[in-house]
Amino acid sequence: MPADLAVIGLGHLGLPLAQAATTAGIGTLGYDPDPHAATDGPLTATELRRLLAAGFRTTADPTALGRVRTAVICAPTPLGEDRALDLSAVADAARTLAAQLRPHTTVILESSAYPGTTEEFLRPLLEAGSGLTAGRDFHLAYSPGRHDPGNRTHHYANTPKVIGGLTPACTEAAATFYGRLTDKVVRARGPREAETAKLLETNYRHVNIALMNEMAVFCHDIGVDLWDVIRCAETKPFGFQSFRPGPGVGGHAPAVDPNSLTERSSSPSLPLPIPLRMVELAQEVNGRMPHYVIQRCATLLNEHGKSARGARILLLGVTYKPDVADQTGSPAWEIAARLRELGAHVTYHDPHVPHWTVHGRPVPRAESLYDAASAADLTLLLQPHRTYDLQGLSVKAQLLLDTRGTTPTGAAHRL
Numbered sequence: 001m002p003a004d005l006a007v008i009g010l011g012h013l014g015l016p017l018a019q020a021a022t023t024a025g026i027g028t029l030g031y032d033p034d035p036h037a038a039t040d041g042p043l044t045a046t047e048l049r050r051l052l053a054a055g056f057r058t059t060a061d062p063t064a065l066g067r068v069r070t071a072v073i074c075a076p077t078p079l080g081e082d083r084a085l086d087l088s089a090v091a092d093a094a095r096t097l098a099a100q101l102r103p104h105t106t107v108i109l110e111s112s113a114y115p116g117t118t119e120e121f122l123r124p125l126l127e128a129g130s131g132l133t134a135g136r137d138f139h140l141a142y143s144p145g146r147h148d149p150g151n152r153t154h155h156y157a158n159t160p161k162v163i164g165g166l167t168p169a170c171t172e173a174a175a176t177f178y179g180r181l182t183d184k185v186v187r188a189r190g191p192r193e194a195e196t197a198k199l200l201e202t203n204y205r206h207v208n209i210a211l212m213n214e215m216a217v218f219c220h221d222i223g224v225d226l227w228d229v230i231r232c233a234e235t236k237p238f239g240f241q242s243f244r245p246g247p248g249v250g251g252h253a254p255a256v257d258p259n260s261l262t263e264r265s266s267s268p269s270l271p272l273p274i275p276l277r278m279v280e281l282a283q284e285v286n287g288r289m290p291h292y293v294i295q296r297c298a299t300l301l302n303e304h305g306k307s308a309r310g311a312r313i314l315l316l317g318v319t320y321k322p323d324v325a326d327q328t329g330s331p332a333w334e335i336a337a338r339l340r341e342l343g344a345h346v347t348y349h350d351p352h353v354p355h356w357t358v359h360g361r362p363v364p365r366a367e368s369l370y371d372a373a374s375a376a377d378l379t380l381l382l383q384p385h386r387t388y389d390l391q392g393l394s395v396k397a398q399l400l401l402d403t404r405g406t407t408p409t410g411a412a413h414r415l
Contacts, residue, residue: 098129144198164194248331250320309343317383
């Protein structure tokens with residue numbers, strides 16, 4: 001049976017979209033050249049079984065893409081070593097789709113992308129591979145992904161969806177599709193505005209986290225309780241939004257400076273943007289936090305007559321955010337690697353991660369959480385998973401450094 005929707009890329013954006021569409025009664029097909037993509041994705045085994053039972057199906061056969069009304073590209077766009085978004089997976093998805101593209105299909109890009117990507121990068125690939133013209137023969141639009149894993153308040157249906165189409169008709173075609181999934185659709189002037197909205201949302205978060213990370217270091221140096229400062233400041237009903245410091249920033253939405261756009265040489269209509277200096281600085285500040293956490297660990301151990309070399313250090317929570325299994329960009333990797341370089345014996349505990357490897361070497365997993373905290377010279381809380389009894393842990397641990405400010409006041413050392 002032909003599906004109404006093809007989701008191309010079954011990762012952190014694609015599977016939640018497929019889940020929302022299937023729940024809404026839309027016949028949905030998931031395409032990914034990796035046959036294990038769905039099982040390795042963000043859904044639990046139970047969620048995936050329910051999704052498949054509801055009619056969702058997956059395929060690695062590209063010919064199935066020629067029988068859908070709407071195709072949404074959710075390919076990953078990780079940062080490369082040059083801090084530029086890697087659009088190679090988007091290009092592969094575009095070429096695969098283009099070979100099967102039929103007139104009147106609506107094509108939407110959801111992957112994180114630079115302003116101009118939909119028009120200057122995706123459109124030529126689709127047109128060259130299909131012989132069709134975007135805006136005339138098929139609809140083309142951009143809609144930034146806004147999925148927040150583990151969020152119990154905001155889900156697909158109650159999170160507004162921004163849409164920017166190549167033409168007004170493209171925008172309306174995409175709006176008609178997303179209107180079946182979400183309560184509110186927001187129409188941008190075009191794809192570039194929608195792409196830049198994603199850029200702003202992501203960089204806003206990173207810049208504000210960087211500010212809090214700098215405040216954490218500043219407040220520790222002058223002996224001020226930052227967490228009490230935040231508690232007081234967030235009572236202001238206007239002009240302030242509360243953010244929290246941490247050991248580093250992870251996840252699928254890295255801070256992006258458009259100045260690192262590598263595709264502009266092949267897209268002459270894309271202007272050379274000026275650097276976003278605030279974003280560059282935020283990247284620098286947030287990138288220093290794992291090293292700062294190591295410094296705090298070493299200082300705490302020294303203050304209690306111990307050295308980092310030979311110390312038993314337990315890491316709690318190695319995912320990039322609480323209550324999810326995803327480790328993308330987690331600062332725990334760098335922290336574990338640096339502690340090992342100092343000669344520490346590192347173990348970890350995470351209810352969502354049964355096995356963990358850092359630079360090719362497995363990290364021993366603590367089976368008994370309280371026994372491990374009691375035996376460790378230092379316990380380092382990186383993610384406050386909901387299952388952790390932080391009061392109980394603070395009693396059991398010899399030394400506890402809380403990088404998230406979630407332990408009871410006075411129960412632990414805080415970042």
